[in-house]
Amino acid sequence: MDCSIYVHIPFCESKCFYCAFASFSNIENEQKKYFENLEKEIKRDKHTANIKSIYIGGGTPSFVDCNYIKKILDLLMKKYDVDKNAEITIEVNPNSINESKLTFYKKIGINRLSIGVQSLNNLQLKRIGRLHNKKQAINCIKLAKKVGFKNISCDLLLGLEKENFWLLKKSLRPLMKNVTHLSCYMLQVEDNTKLKDLIEKKQIILPNEDEVVNDYQRVIKYLNKHGFKQYEISNFAKEGFECKHNLNYWARGNYLGFGLAAHSFVGNKRWANAKTFDNYYKGIKELEEVLTKQQIIEEIIMLGLRCDLGVDLDKLKKLGYDIQKNPNFNYLLENNILVKNKNIINLLPKYYGVSNMIIEKLLN
Amino acid sequence: MLNKKQGLKPCFFNKSLLLLDFLFIIFVMDRKSKIRNFCIVAHIDHGKSTLADRLIEKTGTLEKRDMQNQLLDSMELEREKGITIKLTPTRMIYNFEGEDYELNLIDTPGHVDFTYEVSRSLAACEGAILIVDASQGVEAQTLANAYLAIDNNLEILPVINKIDLPSARPEEVKKEIEDVVGIPAMHAPCISAKDGTNIDKVLEMIVKEFPAPKGDENAKLKCLIFDSYYDNFKGAICLIRVFDGTVKVGDKIKMMQTGKTFDVNEVGIFVPYPKAIDKLQAGDVGYLACSIKTIQDVSVGDTITSAIEPIDQPLPGYKKVQPVVFCGIFPADGSKYQELKDALEKLKLNDASLQFEPEVSQALGFGFRCGFLGLLHLEIISERIEREFNLEIITTAPGVYYLVHKTNGEVLKLSNPSSLPNAVEIDYIEEPYVKANIFAPPEYVGAIMELCQDKRGIYQGLVYLEEKRVRVDYKLPLGEIIYDFFDSLKSRTKGYASFDYEMSGFERSDLVKVDILLNGEKCDALSIIVHKDKAYSRGRILTEKLKKIIPRQLFEVPIQAAIGNKVIARETVSAMRKDVLAKCYGGDITRKRKLLEKQKEGKKRMRKIGSVEIPSEAFMSILKLDDGDN
Numbered sequence: 001m002d003c004s005i006y007v008h009i010p011f012c013e014s015k016c017f018y019c020a021f022a023s024f025s026n027i028e029n030e031q032k033k034y035f036e037n038l039e040k041e042i043k044r045d046k047h048t049a050n051i052k053s054i055y056i057g058g059g060t061p062s063f064v065d066c067n068y069i070k071k072i073l074d075l076l077m078k079k080y081d082v083d084k085n086a087e088i089t090i091e092v093n094p095n096s097i098n099e100s101k102l103t104f105y106k107k108i109g110i111n112r113l114s115i116g117v118q119s120l121n122n123l124q125l126k127r128i129g130r131l132h133n134k135k136q137a138i139n140c141i142k143l144a145k146k147v148g149f150k151n152i153s154c155d156l157l158l159g160l161e162k163e164n165f166w167l168l169k170k171s172l173r174p175l176m177k178n179v180t181h182l183s184c185y186m187l188q189v190e191d192n193t194k195l196k197d198l199i200e201k202k203q204i205i206l207p208n209e210d211e212v213v214n215d216y217q218r219v220i221k222y223l224n225k226h227g228f229k230q231y232e233i234s235n236f237a238k239e240g241f242e243c244k245h246n247l248n249y250w251a252r253g254n255y256l257g258f259g260l261a262a263h264s265f266v267g268n269k270r271w272a273n274a275k276t277f278d279n280y281y282k283g284i285k286e287l288e289e290v291l292t293k294q295q296i297i298e299e300i301i302m303l304g305l306r307c308d309l310g311v312d313l314d315k316l317k318k319l320g321y322d323i324q325k326n327p328n329f330n331y332l333l334e335n336n337i338l339v340k341n342k343n344i345i346n347l348l349p350k351y352y353g354v355s356n357m358i359i360e361k362l363l364n
Numbered sequence: 365m366l367n368k369k370q371g372l373k374p375c376f377f378n379k380s381l382l383l384l385d386f387l388f389i390i391f392v393m394d395r396k397s398k399i400r401n402f403c404i405v406a407h408i409d410h411g412k413s414t415l416a417d418r419l420i421e422k423t424g425t426l427e428k429r430d431m432q433n434q435l436l437d438s439m440e441l442e443r444e445k446g447i448t449i450k451l452t453p454t455r456m457i458y459n460f461e462g463e464d465y466e467l468n469l470i471d472t473p474g475h476v477d478f479t480y481e482v483s484r485s486l487a488a489c490e491g492a493i494l495i496v497d498a499s500q501g502v503e504a505q506t507l508a509n510a511y512l513a514i515d516n517n518l519e520i521l522p523v524i525n526k527i528d529l530p531s532a533r534p535e536e537v538k539k540e541i542e543d544v545v546g547i548p549a550m551h552a553p554c555i556s557a558k559d560g561t562n563i564d565k566v567l568e569m570i571v572k573e574f575p576a577p578k579g580d581e582n583a584k585l586k587c588l589i590f591d592s593y594y595d596n597f598k599g600a601i602c603l604i605r606v607f608d609g610t611v612k613v614g615d616k617i618k619m620m621q622t623g624k625t626f627d628v629n630e631v632g633i634f635v636p637y638p639k640a641i642d643k644l645q646a647g648d649v650g651y652l653a654c655s656i657k658t659i660q661d662v663s664v665g666d667t668i669t670s671a672i673e674p675i676d677q678p679l680p681g682y683k684k685v686q687p688v689v690f691c692g693i694f695p696a697d698g699s700k701y702q703e704l705k706d707a708l709e710k711l712k713l714n715d716a717s718l719q720f721e722p723e724v725s726q727a728l729g730f731g732f733r734c735g736f737l738g739l740l741h742l743e744i745i746s747e748r749i750e751r752e753f754n755l756e757i758i759t760t761a762p763g764v765y766y767l768v769h770k771t772n773g774e775v776l777k778l779s780n781p782s783s784l785p786n787a788v789e790i791d792y793i794e795e796p797y798v799k800a801n802i803f804a805p806p807e808y809v810g811a812i813m814e815l816c817q818d819k820r821g822i823y824q825g826l827v828y829l830e831e832k833r834v835r836v837d838y839k840l841p842l843g844e845i846i847y848d849f850f851d852s853l854k855s856r857t858k859g860y861a862s863f864d865y866e867m868s869g870f871e872r873s874d875l876v877k878v879d880i881l882l883n884g885e886k887c888d889a890l891s892i893i894v895h896k897d898k899a900y901s902r903g904r905i906l907t908e909k910l911k912k913i914i915p916r917q918l919f920e921v922p923i924q925a926a927i928g929n930k931v932i933a934r935e936t937v938s939a940m941r942k943d944v945l946a947k948c949y950g951g952d953i954t955r956k957r958k959l960l961e962k963q964k965e966g967k968k969r970m971r972k973i974g975s976v977e978i979p980s981e982a983f984m985s986i987l988k989l990d991d992g993d994n
Contacts, residue, residue: 006951186946213941234946249951263951270954287954298957306945331975337918354918356943360964 001266003049004248005080007038007072008259009058013096017129017198018157020190022261022275023059030277034260035068037281041258041273042075047266049256051080053087053245060116062092066104073108087151087244089114094140095132102147112151112243113144114183120171124160127204129194141178151241153181158219159212160187161204168215169222176226180241184219185234186212213353220349232307233352250303261286268296294364297321302359310346321364328361396647397576398463401605403470403485405509406495407502411525414557415495415566416454416469422563423456423467425635453603453649454636460571467570468649470590470605478737479512479864480683481591484665486516487681488590488605488649491574493566494522494545498532498554502544507803507833508862510545521573522552523566528559544832577607579646584675585609585617587644587652587668592659594713598630600656601638604668605649607679612643616671617654620678621663625671626654659716685717687735688796688867689742689762689846690779692723692889693749694731696756696968696980701730707753708732711745718745723780727889727973728758728983733780736762739846758971758980760889764843767794767870781891784877787928793893794870796842799824802853804861806834811856819844820895839868843893878903878932880910881924885974889983903933913982916940921976 011031012023024030054076061069069090076082089112090105105113119125120134132140144152154175158168175182187206189196198204206212220230228236232250235243248255257264260280263272272287274280291299297319304311316323323329323345332338337358339346347355406412453470472485486492492513496506513520522541524534534554541549553569555562579586591603604611611617615628630653632640644650656662664685667678695704712718719735736742739762746759765779769791778784800821802812809826816823816838824837840849845865853861876899880890890910894902903925910923914937925933945956970977 186942186944188946209942233944249953255951257951263953265951265953272952272954289954295957298960299953302957302960303953335918351918352944354940354943356945356960356963357918357940360960360967363960363964 001047001049001254002052003047003080003266004053004055004245004253004255005049005051005076006245006255006257006259006262007054007056007076008257008262009056009061009064009069010034010260011058011063012060013063013093013131014129015194017127017194018187018190020193021059031064031068033281034277035071038072038259039075041283042072042079045079045256045258047256049080049254051076051082051086052253053248054082054089055245056088056090056110057114058091060093060096061090062096062101066101069105070108073110077109087112089153089243089245091116092140093132094136095130097140097143099143099147102143102149106147106149111149112153113149114153114155115140115144115179117141117154117171117175118157119160120174121167124163124167127161128157138174141175145178151181152179153183153243154179156182156184158184158186158216159206161206163207163215165215165218168219172219172222176223176228181235181237181243182223182228183235184216184223186216216353217350230308230349230352233355235307247307247309250307251309252299252303263287293319298363301362305345305347305359305362306352306355308346310341310344313340313343313345323362323364326362326364332358332361395466396579396581398465399468399577399647400465400491400570400574401468401470401489401577401647401649402491402493402570402574403472403489404493404495405472405486405513406525407497407500407505407509410495410497410500410503410506411557412495415493415523415525415555415563416471418557418560418563419467419469419567420454420456420636422560422567423458425454425456453634455633455649458567458571460568465571467567470649478741480685481664482509483512483516483681484588484590486513486518487679488588489516489518490577491519491521491570493570494520494541494547495525496522496537496541498524498527498534498537499529501533501537502540503859505862507545508864510547511803514547519574520547521566521569522547522549524552524554525557527554527561528556577647579606579608581608581610581645581647583608583646584673585611585615585668585670586675586679587611588679589619589662589664589666589668591664592662592716594659595653598653598655600659600662602652602656602662602668603650604644604652606644606646608646608675609670610643610645611652611668617652617668618671618674619661619663620667620669620674621682621684622661622666624661626656628652628654630654659713663716685737686867687717687719687737688764688842689736689738690765691734691736691742691762692725692728692731692760692780693720693734693746694725694728694758694760694889696758698729700755703753703755704732704749704757707749707755708734710753711748715745717741725760725782725889727887727971728760731758735779739850756968756980758889758983760983761892762846763893764796764841764846766796766875766893769793781877781893782888784893787876792872793875795873795875797839797868797871798842798845798865799868800838800840800845800863800865802836802838802861802863803833804836804857805832808857808861809834809836812836812853812861815849815852815856816840819849840865841871841873841895842867876927878906879926880906881922881926881931882910882914882973882976882978883919883921884924885976887973887978899927900932903927907933907935910978910982911935911937914976914978917975917977919975 010023012025014025015023088110090110091114093116117137118130120137122133125133156171189199223236227238230236231242254266255264261273261275268291270289271285274284274286297316301311313323333340337348337351339348347358351358404412404416453468456467458465458467470485470488472482494510496502524537526532527534538549538552553562553565555566586608587604587606589602589604593601595601611628611631613628613630616625617628618625630640631644631650632638633650638651665682669675695701708720717737720732723731723733742762746757749755749757763779765777768776768778770789771791804812819840821838821840824839827835853863874896875893876896878892878894878899880887907923907925916937917940920939921937923935924931970979
């Protein structure tokens with residue numbers, strides 16, 4: 001089967017204020033045991049798969065010893081049939097990277113970098129608890145290009161405190177010129193994060209939704225103008241540099257997830273590893289579900305409309321849902337919110353910002 | 365206990381018929397002197413049900429084991445189902461100085477909506493225990509209830525409860541009762557219903573202070589129906605107090621108001637569960653079953669007499685209970701109409717005052733126009749539909765009914781704003797008024813008068829009852845009272861005012877219909893009828909309120925209030941800008957899907973007016989207009 005692989009590295013130098021992912025700082029002595037167990041987990045896996053992409057995410061994969069990464073990657077290559085052109089990504093942070101590390105990554109087969117830049121404004125970076133500064137970020141991109149990475153993505157956060165489009169442009173401009181892919185996320189305040197705490201204490205005041213959405217719309221226009229096509233709510237790429245790994249998620253392709261809290265999806269089965277080290281080592285699953293027809297339909301709509309893949313109406317029909325009988329569907333079509341091309345429907349990018357609302361209307 | 369005594373009688377006294385007769389008369393007379401019929405009245409949370417439970421426990425009416433259940437059940441019922449579910453009257457046997465006394469405790473509901481029912485319950489008693497919280501002292505309902513008891517010529521026994529609390533000040537509270545309520549209270553027992561302190565004292569005083577019932581068991585039958593409930597097997601059950609005569613199985617009885625006659629199938633008492641006995645006679649409290657098919661045939665307050673030998677005059681105080689507050693009730697899920705109908709029919713079995721008829725709304729579909737005794741009654745019924753029948757419902761703004769005099773001489777009686785004819789066809793409209801008595805400490809008179817004036821009240825008078833109590837009398841439109849009068853009164857008088865009203869008839873008023881338009885489309889279920897002078901402010905408040913309640917949609921939504929074609933207020937809900945899961949990678953699709961499912965679930969209670977989705981709360985929100993400050 002065609003498949004993607006995700007490997008989770010749950011270690012960070014320090015946790016960013018907005019982060020709600022499974023990542024931990026100051027537990028360096030856990031690393032050895034973790035990687036041993038990670039290897040065991042991969043070895044235990046019984047799937048035979050033709051691998052189209054590998055994504056090493058976190059946490060901060062660049063924070064741990066390169067040899068750990070090499071060992072895991074070697075193991076994956078050995079165990080599975082990894083495509084020659086497979087997209088192999090690693091997430092890195094500007095403050096935990098140097099030239100030799102990058103060269104090493106290149107050497108072991110990694111061909112795509114995702115750099116956690118978030119902003120090129122030092123004050124903003126401090127506000128969200130990032131450890132790097134603008135100079136380090138720019139330098140990181142330069143080094144990556146120097147050692148020969150052709151496919152580089154950067155993360156950028158929208159909706160930070162006291163932000164405006166003018167400031168955003170100052171971050172966007174240098175990135176646009178040097179990278180092939182940008183992920184621009186509107187900051188989301190999650191439970192149990194330092195950010196939420198700070199907001200409740202009124203130490204951080206985020207701009208209101210309207211302002212954020214205005215900036216978001218301007219960013220879309222700006223990037224489009226400069227050759228970055230929006231192919232998903234938060235993702236922009238130069239022609240041919242769309243992230244294969246993420247597209248596979250949205251197309252509901254198979255994927256295997258290894259490591260703490262990692263999610264997998266094969267056929268119509270989803271499962272996820274435990275979120276704590278002890279439970280993960282014991283092989284306990286956080287989630288195991290076989291999707292119902294209804295859930296499959298919901299996912300097809302939810303994932304298809306958030307990116308330019310769109311939703312195949314025939315596919316839905318085969319599952320027993322004739323979406324054209326939903327009165328909302330015609331309403332959305334008539335009002336040019338949805339576009340229909342043959343049997344594929346797409347959400348107009350203009351409405352990505354309110355996509356939940358529209359997706360929810362289309363569920364049966 | 366009583367049964368046993370009666371059962372023994374023939375064995376002991378069958379030697380001489382004469383002697384038997386003589387002894388029997390003595391016994392019967394003696395028996396009546398050992399009966400005490402009483403109720404407990406109190407301000408909310410002063411410990412009414414706790415004391416009732418303690419009395420039941422102390423007299424050994426229930427085993428301690430059952431007691432726990434009883435206690436829990438009753439509390440749960442009261443909490444969940446409010447006051448329409450009445451505790452059955454309970455017969456307790458209490459031995460005092462070697463004699464067994466039969467104490468009948470009759471429970472009372474406690475809200476102005478049910479004042480009539482309370483007064484009928486009180487009319488079945490000779491005495492009332494007035495509980496006052498030892499730290500809170502006399503409160504609004506203490507006074508209102510005490511006056512109700514005085515009106516019914518009851519002997520009142522004040523009891524100071526919760527003396528176990530550190531903040532208890534029993535002596536001061538006694539003084540307060542004397543000053544404010546105006547009844548002697550120095551000998552009031554100081555008790556703790558919670559830990560059982562001085563419960564004996566209360567029982568003793570019930571026997572000593574409350575008079576035994578009068579009446580003649582050989583006279584013609586005269587009973588008061590003070591409550592009723594529906595039993596699936598026995599039909600409607602009348603809870604009765606016998607004033608004269610005797611009633612037993614096989615008797616033919618007659619309801620004096622309806623004129624209907626029935627054969628008695630069963631008579632009994634509550635111990636506290638129903639227990640059949642041979643007969644009920646003058647002074648007794650119990651129940652009577654006679655295969656009455658619907659509860660509507662049993663009117664609380666009606667007099668039961670013998671169909672063979674009827675009395676001439678019924679007991680005084682009967683009133684036909686009429687609904688005064690109306691609203692539309694619709695299933696949140698339009699397909700559940702039949703289920704809603706079944707629920708209402710089942711509730712009506714037990715609640716003669718509930719009325720309903722089918723109604724169709726453009727916005728809400730098929731539902732019912734329902735009539736209630738008051739706002740609380742409305743809330744209880746809608747809550748019971750949601751909880752007991754697991755049905756989600758939408759209730760429209762409560763209103764009263766109007767008499768619409770048309771130019772062609774026709775008079776319409778209507779409660780639904782959307783069925784009001786065009787303005788040109790209307791000659792004039794009359795609306796119901798009530799006579800309201802408000803009791804409060806004198807320092808609040810200004811605030812009360814201001815409120816009444818604001819609610820279009822007509823001043824009737826002011827009476828100083830005593831140094832610390834005045835009664836303010838107003839004539840008020842009922843339609844104003846059912847908005848937020850009660851809440852405003854409470855907040856303006858720090859909860860110290862008690863308020864009572866009775867219907868006084870219809871008066872001509874300058875009323876108009878205010879319609880609400882969403883995105884240009886009229887939403888019939890949101891229309892209201894208001895006084896012309898208030899139309900602008902209500903329209904404005906309503907549109908502001910709806911703006912807060914109606915969520916942002918894909919497009920901007922204008923909300924307008926209009927009289928006829930004239931728009932009097934406008935607000936706009938701006939279009940939704942951000943509703944997105946910005947980050948959807950890492951493969952955790954499940955959580956995202958669940959978020960979306962939750963969002964979809966939340967929309968289920970939404971109604972669609974044209975292309976506008978409005979949450980069901982919007983329909984109730986009209987009720988909570990606080991225009992007291994305008």
